[in-house]
Amino acid sequence: MSVNVGFIGLGIMGKPMALNLIKGGYPLWVYGRRVESMAPLAAAGARVCASPEEAARAADITFIMVSDTREVEQVILGPNGVLAGARPGAAVVVMSTVSPEFARTLADKLSAQGIEMLDAPVSGGEPEAASGALTIMAGGKPEVFERVKPILETLGKNIVHVGPGGTGQLAKACNQIVVTLALEGVAEAFAFARKNGVNPLRVRDALLGGFAGSTVLEVQGKRMLERDFRPGFKARLHQEELRLILETAHRVGFALPGSALAAQHMNALGGSGEGELDSSALVQVIERLNESK
Amino acid sequence: MLPNVGFIGLGVMGRPMALNLIKGGYRLRVYGRRKEAMAPLVEAGAVACGSPEEAARECDVIFTMVTTTRDVQEVVLGERGVIAGARPGAIVIDMGTISPTATRAIAARLAEAGIEALDAPVSGGGIGAISGTLSIMVGGKPEIFERVRPLFACMGKKIVHVGPNGAGQVAKACNQVVMLATLQGLAEAFTFARKTGLDSQRVYESLSGGAAQCRILEVLGKRMVERNYAPGIEARLHYKDIQIVLDEAHTLGMALPGTALVTQMFNALIGRGGGNEDSSQLVEVVEAMSKPLQ
Numbered sequence: 313m314s315v316n317v318g319f320i321g322l323g324i325m326g327k328p329m330a331l332n333l334i335k336g337g338y339p340l341w342v343y344g345r346r347v348e349s350m351a352p353l354a355a356a357g358a359r360v361c362a363s364p365e366e367a368a369r370a371a372d373i374t375f376i377m378v379s380d381t382r383e384v385e386q387v388i389l390g391p392n393g394v395l396a397g398a399r400p401g402a403a404v405v406v407m408s409t410v411s412p413e414f415a416r417t418l419a420d421k422l423s424a425q426g427i428e429m430l431d432a433p434v435s436g437g438e439p440e441a442a443s444g445a446l447t448i449m450a451g452g453k454p455e456v457f458e459r460v461k462p463i464l465e466t467l468g469k470n471i472v473h474v475g476p477g478g479t480g481q482l483a484k485a486c487n488q489i490v491v492t493l494a495l496e497g498v499a500e501a502f503a504f505a506r507k508n509g510v511n512p513l514r515v516r517d518a519l520l521g522g523f524a525g526s527t528v529l530e531v532q533g534k535r536m537l538e539r540d541f542r543p544g545f546k547a548r549l550h551q552e553e554l555r556l557i558l559e560t561a562h563r564v565g566f567a568l569p570g571s572a573l574a575a576q577h578m579n580a581l582g583g584s585g586e587g588e589l590d591s592s593a594l595v596q597v598i599e600r601l602n603e604s605k
Numbered sequence: 606m607l608p609n610v611g612f613i614g615l616g617v618m619g620r621p622m623a624l625n626l627i628k629g630g631y632r633l634r635v636y637g638r639r640k641e642a643m644a645p646l647v648e649a650g651a652v653a654c655g656s657p658e659e660a661a662r663e664c665d666v667i668f669t670m671v672t673t674t675r676d677v678q679e680v681v682l683g684e685r686g687v688i689a690g691a692r693p694g695a696i697v698i699d700m701g702t703i704s705p706t707a708t709r710a711i712a713a714r715l716a717e718a719g720i721e722a723l724d725a726p727v728s729g730g731g732i733g734a735i736s737g738t739l740s741i742m743v744g745g746k747p748e749i750f751e752r753v754r755p756l757f758a759c760m761g762k763k764i765v766h767v768g769p770n771g772a773g774q775v776a777k778a779c780n781q782v783v784m785l786a787t788l789q790g791l792a793e794a795f796t797f798a799r800k801t802g803l804d805s806q807r808v809y810e811s812l813s814g815g816a817a818q819c820r821i822l823e824v825l826g827k828r829m830v831e832r833n834y835a836p837g838i839e840a841r842l843h844y845k846d847i848q849i850v851l852d853e854a855h856t857l858g859m860a861l862p863g864t865a866l867v868t869q870m871f872n873a874l875i876g877r878g879g880g881n882e883d884s885s886q887l888v889e890v891v892e893a894m895s896k897p898l899q
Binding site for chain 1: 848851854855857858859860861862865866868869870872873874875876877
């Protein structure tokens with residue numbers, strides 16, 4: 313029996329993910345806030361909906377891939393939201409990055425209406441979304457995870473069930489801590505090399521083979537060298553994710569000194585009018601910090 | 606004739622401040638969430654009220670001294686709040702440390718009701734409140750500030766009009782940035798001294814004469830030396846203030862790297878259960894980083 317799938321949020325990440333679901337043979341109902349964002353999906357065979365409610369009504373499983381907590385709240389709990397359309401027994405998979413606490417609260421609200429939820433944030437950018445090679449970290453009941461897993465396999469390669477509701481988001485927070493500090497490290501290293509008259513391109517080549525080799529060095533490092541800051545992952549979203557992580561740290565009373573410092577650099581990037589750039593533009597903050605008089 | 610004064614919030618800071626106003630000759634209407642908080646004020650001649658609304662009624666000037674942004678919103682704008690009792694032309698002065706953004710919004714709401722507002726957060730702690738030597742940083746219209754200056758003079762020594770509504774809170778945020786970074790410096794210095802076998806009392810004395818001499822060293826540095834963490838200033842209150850600063854930094858898009866780091870040290874301090882003790886125990890957190898887990 314085929315599973316009907318809803319997909320809400322057709323931005324940089326959502327669009328290629330939804331296309332992969334169509335390629336995987338799933339009948340798809342889509343909703344995007346901007347009408348024009350739905351056109352390429354319609355062309356590929358998806359049915360266009362006028363609201364999240366409408367998409368959820370048709371679907372056994374509805375995926376959410378919008379930018380932030382406020383939007384997730386709106387498309388699920390707001391007027392004409394998923395909650396209004398989804399039937400008992402349906403599942404909602406939140407792939408946006410939100411706080412673990414918010415994910416748990418949301419799961420409770422949906423569960424009260426007999427709707428299952430999985431929090432399943434992703435790691436990887438647009439290229440991974442397009443090639444179906446995302447990393448997916450899921451939190452929720454094991455049986456719900458098993459039910460959704462075949463669909464997730466059309467979106468990602470490394471798919472891990474981390475634990476109960478909210479734990480997918482906590483794993484994503486850990487992922488972001490590592491990525492952020494790697495980004496900070498690469499930015500500092502390249503700015504340092506350049507200031508000292510060393511070609512950072514060569515430095516990157518050398519580093520890729522050793523202990524400092526990483527996806528961040530490879531992908532974001534390349535952007536830094538080419539000054540290609542078209543997003544990618546926008547700095548203002550990175551800033552917002554760090555705020556969520558630091559909020560959790562504040563709430564539980566846990567020190568994340570490195571992340572806190574990087575968050576300040578991300579603040580400076582946003583305040584310099586560079587929030588819409590790829591977050592690898594962080595290197596410019598380090599450069600400005602070290603500008604000559 | 607002296608203005609009638611309302612005072613809401615009678616905690617560690619509010620109680621001595623209200624008492625100093627009574628000493629200054631002002632007639633006070635007071636409200637505190639806990640009934641027993643009002644007893645010492647009543648004994649000194651104040652009228653106890655059943656709500657912020659009641660305390661504000663017939664008053665020319667109403668002070669609030671409660672803990673969080675949400676507390677201020679509640680006692681000023683909430684049901685049975687100051688706004689329900691205060692008459693047009695009255696002046697509401699918030700002396701707590703809260704968000705500058707929220708402060709501006711509260712002032713705007715009061716203005717719609719014809720009520721004037723000042724933000725006037727203080728520095729100086731419980732000791733300064735008792736001795737009437739607080740530093741008071743004021744935001745609001747200059748002519749309103751001038752009208753209430755004599756009341757401020759009962760509670761503080763250094764009284765500065767910083768700018769329009771919210772400016773007092775921004776100045777207080779700056780005060781906290783300096784204070785907490787200094788505190789971190791002291792915690793590191795004493796850890797360093799002890800690690801190399803020095804007597805921290807001697808180090809304390811030697812620093813007291815030089816360029817590192819400051820009030821934080823004098824008061825909180827001493828507590829670090831004595832490992833006496835009875836508050837003083839409860840760490841959870843600094844923890845609240847510092848979060849206000851970082852929220853503003855996030856909104857404005859501004860890097861405050863030092864403050865961010867100290868905040869994380871405070872996270873650890875709260876996490877180890879020290880929220881109700883003095884902030885000077887930051888030195889224990891710094892020390893713990895360089896010694897093996899028990």
